[in-house]
Amino acid sequence: MDRLSGLDASFLYLETPAQLMHVCAVMVLDPATMTTPYSFAAMQREIEARVRDVPGFTRKVRGVPLGLDHPVWVRDKDFDIERHVHRLALPTPGGYAELMDLCAHLASLPLDRSRPLWEMWVIEGYRPEGKDGEAAEEKVVVFAKMHHATVDGVSGSNLISHLCSLEPDSAPLVPENAPHPRDPGRGELLGRAVIGTATRPVTLVKVLKPSAQLVTKSIGRARQGTAMAAPFSAPRTSFNGTITSHRSIAMTDLDLEEIRRIKKVTGTTVNDVVLAVSGGALRAYLAERDELPESSLLATVPVSVRDSSRRSTGANKVSALFTKLGTDIEDPLERLRMLAERNRHAKEHHNAISADALQDWAEFAAPRTFGLAVRAYANLRLAERHPVVHNLVISNVPGPPIPLYFMGARIDALCPLGPVFHGAGLNITVMSNAGQMHVGAIACRESMPDTDALVRHFPAELARLTAAVDAEGGPGAAR
Incomplete structure (x- = not known):
């Protein structure tokens, strides 16, 4: 079974x-x-x-x-x-x-x-x-x-x-x-369900101890300034509220080799560069609408734990970290450096968390209770009443380095699109494919009717970051 x-x-x-x-x-x-x-x-x-x-x-x-x-x-x-x-x-x-x-x-x-x-x-x-x-x-x-x-x-x-x-x-x-x-x-x-329900208190005890230890360690990291960004600390934007079923979609391409060159010159990672470009694009989009908040937007970044998970079953083997996108920083290179430093702390903090922690706690999601709670949350529009948990989700999915063929037809572009949530009505996913970085954005249409108005800033922000890196000079900066 x-x-x-x-x-x-x-x-x-x-x-x-x-x-x-x-x-x-x-x-x-x-x-x-x-x-x-x-x-x-x-x-x-x-x-x-x-x-x-x-x-x-x-x-x-x-x-x-x-x-x-x-x-x-x-x-x-x-x-x-x-x-x-x-x-x-x-x-x-x-x-x-x-x-x-x-x-x-x-x-x-x-x-x-x-x-x-x-x-x-x-x-x-x-x-x-x-x-x-x-x-x-x-x-x-x-x-x-x-x-x-x-x-x-x-x-x-x-x-x-x-x-x-x-x-x-x-x-x-x-x-x-x-x-x-x-x-x-x-x-x-029915028999398996009864056994599972009876043993659930024992399982809960096993999960509580490492979770309590994690809270203590996280408090210590926060005092030292080495913790990942905290949820519920995000500023509110027009795409942070109750969503509808209507969607808007846009996509564009970035030069993967240019992203890798910036990574090499600055000593950062591809993910750092992607997040920095995303932060710049979001800053430009919000500034155009006179909506740019003073504090930085907060993104949830899914992280695969497939290699470190102890579980052999389940389709989803993911965890997540929170990161500030530096939308309050105008200079693209300064934003990248800030992100790289914060991401190092976030990764260290994330690595201290059990790879199966999210999966362990998810086992206690009661089908009926969980579903009723989600519907009540939406109907009462609670996403608009409490502090914003996070502004959006940004995923970086590794793709093939060489061309692939679907039923014999060459794949010229492959843009994945994730779900959007009440309180975070925007999802940005990037995927590498044969020398290109494909960017896909999906949003609730009511909160972001023209997703292309955001996506068109991605190539421009990569160009700004390239110009900033080249202007600073240094080994490998020149083309």
């Missing part, structure tokens, strides 16, 4: 009609590399052939009687590819604006929990703008959506690898070896 971990299940409990807990990806494909001419029917058949024996694509959620325990995964015996892979066409003129509007609409739709929790839309007729300002060759776009209960950043990339290859006509990157989950009887589910 394949039971959802507490953390995986929490993403189901967190979901409301407005707070949708799926992750998305926009893949721009070049069909010219395909060994046979593109057709939707052929692509749909090939996707079916690759996913039919992959549990991650063919399992669905089954609840436990009386909600006594977290749900389990069972195989969907009626799996039908036509319920998961759909065909759409962009309206004329089929450019970037039309694509973003369509993707935002698709991101606003919930997944059907009676089926495996994923969908793909193959979108035809996309004509991106070329370097000369004219429309380039027509591309095919795949908009993919998977529930966060099934994937995190790393496991999501691994799952997509079943559909990708290193050459147009080669085998998938990752063959499937995992067994399909079995379908337990009602009596077995």
Whole structure:
């Protein structure tokens, strides 16, 4: 029996009609590399052939009687590819604006929990703008959506690898070896749930001691000035309130080699540079609207603990750290240096926390109580009444260093998009891919109607940081 971990299940409990807990990806494909001419029917058949024996694509959620325990995964015996892979066409003129509007609409739709929790839309007729300002060759776009209960950043990339290859006509990157989950009887589910409920107090005692020690150590770090930024210390912005189900989406590309050069010259990390550019873009966006707060914005940065976790099960193996983005600092190089120093402290603080701490505590999320609490929180608009926990989520997902092919079509761009939350209606995700850093932003449309107004500042902020590094000089600064 394949039971959802507490953390995986929490993403189901967190979901409301407005707070949708799926992750998305926009893949721009070049069909010219395909060994046979593109057709939707052929692509749909090939996707079916690759996913039919992959549990991650063919399992669905089954609840436990009386909600006594977290749900389990069972195989969907009626799996039908036509319920998961759909065909759409962009309206004329089929450019970037039309694509973003369509993707935002698709991101606003919930997944059907009676089926495996994923969908793909193959979108035809996309004509991106070329370097000369004219429309380039027509591309095919795949908009993919998977529930966060099934994937995190790393496991999501691994799952997509079943559909990708290193050459147009080669085998998938990752063959499937995992067994399909079995379908337990009602009596077995109820019996396991009763045992789990009875032993929960013992488990709680085991979790409390290290958590208490962590609090003591965190207080000491705070006194020494080496603790990570604290939640509930963020300034309020227009995207920090109660969200709706409507979304806005934008994406852009950054030069990965330029980011790596800055990292090398300044002795920082790629993540430091990404966060510094993000902070600069957010500063510019808020300043344009006369909304720039005096104190720095606070971001939650998901961190994979897959390599250090003791748990062998569960799709989500993540923790998180909080970091100030330096939106109160005008100079981009000064912002980068501040972020690098704070991030070192945050990482040391984070490393002192058990890799499984979040997963351990998530086991105590009661299905019914948790779901009712989330809905009450939204209905009472409590996100607008207490101090802001954090302003946004920023994720950095490592991607392939070489070109990949999806069903034989080269992936020209791959932008992942995470969920947004009540109180933090903006999510920025970056992913490297064959020399580019793809930036995707998704927001609640009511609080950020024009996400492109934010995203367009990313290339400009990277250029400002490059100019600041070059102006200071030093070994490796000159091109």
